[in-house]
Amino acid sequence: MPPKSKKEAKAKDQAKGKVKDNPKGNPKDKSKEPNSQKPDWPPLRPLIPSSDLLLTPLLADQIYLIRNFFTASLCKNYVSFLSSLPLVTTPGRPKKGDAVRVNDRFQIDDPSFADSLWAILKHGILSNDSEADTRLWGGKPLGLNPNIRVYRYSPGQFFAQHYDDSNTLTLHGEACRTTWTLLIYLSTCTGGETVFYPDPSRENRRPDPVVVVPEMGLALLHRHGERCLLHEGGEVREGEKWVLRSDLVVAR
Ligand SMILES: O=C(O)CCC(=O)C(=O)O
Numbered sequence: 001m002p003p004k005s006k007k008e009a010k011a012k013d014q015a016k017g018k019v020k021d022n023p024k025g026n027p028k029d030k031s032k033e034p035n036s037q038k039p040d041w042p043p044l045r046p047l048i049p050s051s052d053l054l055l056t057p058l059l060a061d062q063i064y065l066i067r068n069f070f071t072a073s074l075c076k077n078y079v080s081f082l083s084s085l086p087l088v089t090t091p092g093r094p095k096k097g098d099a100v101r102v103n104d105r106f107q108i109d110d111p112s113f114a115d116s117l118w119a120i121l122k123h124g125i126l127s128n129d130s131e132a133d134t135r136l137w138g139g140k141p142l143g144l145n146p147n148i149r150v151y152r153y154s155p156g157q158f159f160a161q162h163y164d165d166s167n168t169l170t171l172h173g174e175a176c177r178t179t180w181t182l183l184i185y186l187s188t189c190t191g192g193e194t195v196f197y198p199d200p201s202r203e204n205r206r207p208d209p210v211v212v213v214p215e216m217g218l219a220l221l222h223r224h225g226e227r228c229l230l231h232e233g234g235e236v237r238e239g240e241k242w243v244l245r246s247d248l249v250v251a252r
């Protein structure tokens, strides 16, 4: 798709330079400073039975979906709770090399919340073939990144094209790295699609973009780091798009 507006053209240019979503970011960018006070997250209930969590490939080996990862009532409860957090609007003009993103966000290091989310997600992503799991997830899956991010996009807000970085960390005393991005959509809105741009290949020189329409309770996992696809969060046109973000953590 050729860029339609100046904004899109700029995002495309940045994309060519491998614009990254760097969670550490510019020290002057307050929106990327982790908060120190952990939120009193509502309990993760009600949930669908863990045996009903279905990992569906959208693009094999790159993008997977789990519908109803959060039930509608859990999503509504979370959105109302998250609205009370001190979200910070990101500056429109990022540090050189960082992706343009305009949204309101909240970031916290919360290992115990990450563990609670992992306790649910692992039933959806782990099979009884641990070797196949290790191949797919880029290492032995151990949990989720305690660096939890909350995004709210209002109409007109978006996250321009970028690649997500892999990070190293220590989880439960083990040396780990992140391999996949986890996005949990907590609301349904108009616009705000997450769009992936698969790399052209010899077989397919102009692959179609892969579009994910935000849907309440939908979890999305996509590969990041070296094999991350270029992607963006499209502009929201109506309603609010709420997203919880973490990353899959595997043994290093
Ligand atoms: O909000 C979206 O649709 C995309 C978010 C994203 O790309 C990110 O968190 O790195």
Ligand SMILES: [Fe+2]
Pocket (backbone or CB within 6 Å): 021, 162, 163, 164, 181, 231
């Ligand atoms: Fe991203």
